[in-house]
Amino acid sequence: MNSLKRLAPQLITLAVIILLNYLVFPDFFNIKIANGKFYGSLIDVLNRGAPVALLAIGMTLVIATKGIDLSVGAMMAICGAVAASTVDSGGSVYLALSLALLAGVICGAWNGVLVAFLNIQPIISTLILMVAGRGIAQLITKGAILTFTDPGLIFIGSGSVFSIPTPILIWIFAGISVTFIVRKTALGMLIEAIGINQRASSFSGINARVLLIMVYVVSGLCAAMAGTIAAADIRGADANNSGLWLELDAILAVVIGGTSLLGGRFTLIGSLIGAMIIQSINTGILLSGFPPEFNLIIKAAIIVIVLIIQSPALKAHYQTYRDTKKPPEPAPAPSSRTTS
Amino acid sequence: MQFKKLLIGSAILASTSLMATSAFALTVGFSQIGSESGWRAAETAVTLKEAKERGITLKFADAQQKQENQIKALRSFIAQGVDAILVAPVVATGWDSVLKEVQEAKIPLILLDRTIDAPDSLYLTAVTADFIHEGNIAGDWLVNAVGNKECKVVELQGTTGSAPAIERKKGFEQSIAKGANIKIIRSQTADFTRTKGKEVMESFLKAENGGKDICALYAHNDDMAVGAIQSIKEAGLKPGTDILVISIDAVPDIFTALEAGEANATVELTPNMAGPAFDALEAFLKDGTLPPKWIQSPSRLYTQADDAKAIYNQKKGLGY
Numbered sequence: 001m002n003s004l005k006r007l008a009p010q011l012i013t014l015a016v017i018i019l020l021n022y023l024v025f026p027d028f029f030n031i032k033i034a035n036g037k038f039y040g041s042l043i044d045v046l047n048r049g050a051p052v053a054l055l056a057i058g059m060t061l062v063i064a065t066k067g068i069d070l071s072v073g074a075m076m077a078i079c080g081a082v083a084a085s086t087v088d089s090g091g092s093v094y095l096a097l098s099l100a101l102l103a104g105v106i107c108g109a110w111n112g113v114l115v116a117f118l119n120i121q122p123i124i125s126t127l128i129l130m131v132a133g134r135g136i137a138q139l140i141t142k143g144a145i146l147t148f149t150d151p152g153l154i155f156i157g158s159g160s161v162f163s164i165p166t167p168i169l170i171w172i173f174a175g176i177s178v179t180f181i182v183r184k185t186a187l188g189m190l191i192e193a194i195g196i197n198q199r200a201s202s203f204s205g206i207n208a209r210v211l212l213i214m215v216y217v218v219s220g221l222c223a224a225m226a227g228t229i230a231a232a233d234i235r236g237a238d239a240n241n242s243g244l245w246l247e248l249d250a251i252l253a254v255v256i257g258g259t260s261l262l263g264g265r266f267t268l269i270g271s272l273i274g275a276m277i278i279q280s281i282n283t284g285i286l287l288s289g290f291p292p293e294f295n296l297i298i299k300a301a302i303i304v305i306v307l308i309i310q311s312p313a314l315k316a317h318y319q320t321y322r323d324t325k326k327p328p329e330p331a332p333a334p335s336s337r338t339t340s
Numbered sequence: 341m342q343f344k345k346l347l348i349g350s351a352i353l354a355s356t357s358l359m360a361t362s363a364f365a366l367t368v369g370f371s372q373i374g375s376e377s378g379w380r381a382a383e384t385a386v387t388l389k390e391a392k393e394r395g396i397t398l399k400f401a402d403a404q405q406k407q408e409n410q411i412k413a414l415r416s417f418i419a420q421g422v423d424a425i426l427v428a429p430v431v432a433t434g435w436d437s438v439l440k441e442v443q444e445a446k447i448p449l450i451l452l453d454r455t456i457d458a459p460d461s462l463y464l465t466a467v468t469a470d471f472i473h474e475g476n477i478a479g480d481w482l483v484n485a486v487g488n489k490e491c492k493v494v495e496l497q498g499t500t501g502s503a504p505a506i507e508r509k510k511g512f513e514q515s516i517a518k519g520a521n522i523k524i525i526r527s528q529t530a531d532f533t534r535t536k537g538k539e540v541m542e543s544f545l546k547a548e549n550g551g552k553d554i555c556a557l558y559a560h561n562d563d564m565a566v567g568a569i570q571s572i573k574e575a576g577l578k579p580g581t582d583i584l585v586i587s588i589d590a591v592p593d594i595f596t597a598l599e600a601g602e603a604n605a606t607v608e609l610t611p612n613m614a615g616p617a618f619d620a621l622e623a624f625l626k627d628g629t630l631p632p633k634w635i636q637s638p639s640r641l642y643t644q645a646d647d648a649k650a651i652y653n654q655k656k657g658l659g660y
Contacts, residue, residue: 025547034576041546048539144378144660145534145563147593158574234534234567236593240376241533286543292500292529 003269010257010273013306017280018042025287037160041283043168049279050167051076051226051243055250056257056271057171057178058219063254065215066195066263067115067122072250074133075107075223076243080231081140084148093152101224107133108220112213126216130247137239147236157232167229171272174225178218179268188266191215195263249278256306277306366625367397369417370426370614374405378591378660379611380428383453385658387426387614394618407431411438418445424464424621426614428452439463448624452613453637465620465631467613471504474607474639475511478586481605481641482556485584488521491555494544495527496537496568498560505529508560508588525553530564537567545575556584562594562606569602580604580644590642592655599648608640611658 004011021041022028031040055072062069079100086096107129114125140146148154159166182188193201194208202208223243231237255261256277257270281302285295308314368391375381384400391398399422401413407430417425418441425447429435432455439462442449451466460466482491493516498505509527516522526544530536537559545551551572557579559565565587572579579585579602587594590608597603620631642651 027546035574039575041543044539044542044546048542138375143375143381145593158570230535234538234570236534238534238563241531241535244533283543286528286540287547289526289528289547292497292527295500295529 003267007258007267007270007273009310010270010277013256013309014273014277014280017277017284017302021280021284021287024284028287033163037163037165041287043165045276045279045283046168047165048283049275050171051230052246052249052253052278053171053272053275054174054222054226054229055219055243055246056253056275057175057268058215058222059247059250059254060257060259060266060268060271061178061182061191061215062122062219063251063259063261064191064195064263064266065212066198067212067215068251068261069111069126069216069219070123070247071107071111071126071129071133072219072223072226073243073245073247074130074137075104075220076227076230076246077137077237077239078107078133078140079103079224079227080242081137081146081237081239083153083228084146084231084237085140087148087150087153088146093150093155096150096153097156097228100228101221104220104222104224104227105217106220107223108217109213111220112216115216116209116212134239137237137242141237141239143239145236145238149235153228153232154235155232157229157234167233170225170229174222175268175272182268187211192264192266195266250275252303253278256303256310258310365395365397366423366621367399367420368424368426368618368621369399369401369413369420369422371401371403371410371413371417371428373403373410373428373430375402376405379589379609381659382611382655383428383613386611387452390612390614390618394622396618403430405430407434414438414442418442418447422447423625425449426452426617428613429454429456432457436462448621450617450621452617455634460633464624465617465633465635467617467620467635467637469609469637469639471507472511472514473636474588474609475508475513476515477511477607477639477641478508478558478588478605479512479515481643482522482558482584482586483515483518485604486522486555488519489555491522492525492548492553493522493556493558494541494548494554495524496540496557496559496564497527497529498532498564500529505560512558524558530559530567532561532563534563534567537564538571539567540564541568541571542575545571545577551575551577551583554583556586559585559587562587562589562591565603565606566593566597569597573602578602590640590655592652592660595642595648595652595655598642598644598646599652601644603644605641605643608638608642610637610640613637 028041031038031042059069082103083096083100086099111126111129114120115122156166161169190206190211193206194211198208227243230242253274254271257267257274259266281299285298370387372384388398403409410430429451435456435458439458443462448464450464453468455466455468497509528540530540548554557568565585569579569585572583577583585603586605588607590606594603594606616635616637623629
């Protein structure tokens with residue numbers, strides 16, 4: 001109940017944007033079954049939002065440690081290229097998935113080591129892979145879009161289980177399991193401790209270095225899943241464009257979700273809602289039929305409004321406004337204050 | 341400075357003497373942008389092949405998307421005393437001073453596939469495709485294909501504001517304006533990528549009665565069309581029959597779709613810009629024939645009637 005109240009701004013925003021989508025496109029909630037899976041605009045939002053949602057999971061943990069991971073888009077390109085080239089050279093889909101995830105782990109560990117052991121600022125450490133990553137991906141695909149026809153790998157992008165598209169299941173499953181792991185153990189609290197004060201948490205016995213590497217590895221794993229989905233979706237690994245600029249969407253999803261870039265307290269569910277807010281805006285713009293020159297302006301305007309509504313300054317104003325408007329209660333009992 | 345002048349001087353000497361003695365063993369410097377797309381890789385491959393067939397020694401410099409690298413490459417070509425220079429300019433501005441140096445060294449320079457903002461006296465000629473013409477061809481094909489029937493078209497635009505997107509749109513609109521039966525009902529950018537092509541087409545299909553109202557798709561490049569073909573299939577429709585698919589570029593993967601009957605037509609943006617450039621250059625060096633300032637590369641239409649499989653195999657070898 002308490003967490004629901006904390007997520008209220010995000011949930012209301014999502015509801016309003018979906019309502020706007022319904023207004024510009026009345027068939028928005030129409031869902032039918034086509035080719036054995038659910039089909040409709042609402043499903044598109046959940047399905048197309050999968051890469052950003054997955055990236056946002058890893059990004060939330062990284063940001064909670066006061067870090068940032070700019071390399072997720074490039075890691076998507078690398079891992080998608082690894083998966084595609086594995087099936088292209090005759091490997092099984094299981095091998096392809098394992099190698100893609102392994103590539104994600106290696107990339108994440110590289111970022112983590114730079115941050116944890118060399119104490120390079122996260123924005124710079126991950127910038128290295130952001131810039132170099134697409135080059136690595138191009139080396140793997142030899143500069144072309146590497147297409148494949150392996151039905152197992154394609155299933156990851158456009159298959160379905162119980163009529164639900166696979167990407168949706170993957171991000172929801174990843175979201176639930178990571179939330180479970182960090183919230184049902186002390187891990188979440190330890191990550192928040194590092195974000196608030198790394199030295200203090202080290203002194204109190206937390207192995208900050210290992211935890212830091214771990215969150216970047218998780219981010220790499222999430223990027224690997226997102227990259228595999230993106231490649232499987234178009235049946236080809238596009239080293240130039242896969243995940244391009246998605247790191248920014250992922251960071252935005254985390255921020256809209258209510259996690260501060262200054263580290264500390266984080267909310268994974270908030271970030272996932274943030275990802276869906278972004279995708280609802282994208283899908284709504286496409287359905288609305290506005291000329292493409294307006295796409296970015298509309299998106300920016302909506303996001304500015306969302307951020308203004310969520311801003312601490314406005315919240316403070318609202319609080320004072322509410323306090324002054326309230327009629328002075330006759331002799332409030334001191335004990336009743338604490339319950340509010 | 342003195343040394344540099346000496347170097348340039350000797351370069352001019354060397355180049356003039358080379359020109360005089362061996363008109364057939366030409367040395368040409370080629371400054372390429374990089375290898376950001378499959379098309380560019382193919383352009384490089386075709387240029388190398390054309391040079392080899394003509395017995396031209398090609399000095400190749402990859403600029404890795406940076407103009408300063410191209411300027412450096414041009415200066416080193418001057419120093420090496422090449423007979424001619426081909427440049428695929430990465431940006432349109434900032435070329436004046438280095439092109440003046442090239443001109444002072446009396447080396448003919450030809451622009452490939454892009455033009456620049458500089459006086460055209462600074463280069464011999466520019467070989468580029470006409471994007472408006474490409475759009476015309478695509479539009480004319482559709483006009484012929486649908487005849488007098490009503491036809492609602494959805495359009496996948498290239499990156500908003502880019503020259504190919506603006507001009508391919510304009511050319512297509514010019515052609516379909518001839519009759520009142522063809523109309524563009526939705527037009528949205530998909531950034532020239534497959535992922536966006538698929539996503540945007542998905543929304544088009546939903547917005548237009550599950551795709552039943554759409555008669556044709558016009559995509560500003562093949563990659564977007566390839567992505568869109570997948571979403572048409574996932575919506576339970578037949579691309580190529582239920583929705584006609586017309587695109588531009590002629591990359592190998594669209595020929596797989598043409599062969600499978602899932603695409604209908606593509607207009608080639610030829611990677612062979614060097615062929616016409618070498619023709620103009622050889623004529624100029626032989627008897628001083630000045631080519632026109634703009635040479636338009638041919639834009640060929642491919643349809644399902646062509647031997648898609650053979651073209652796919654032939655193109656695949658070019659590094660697309």
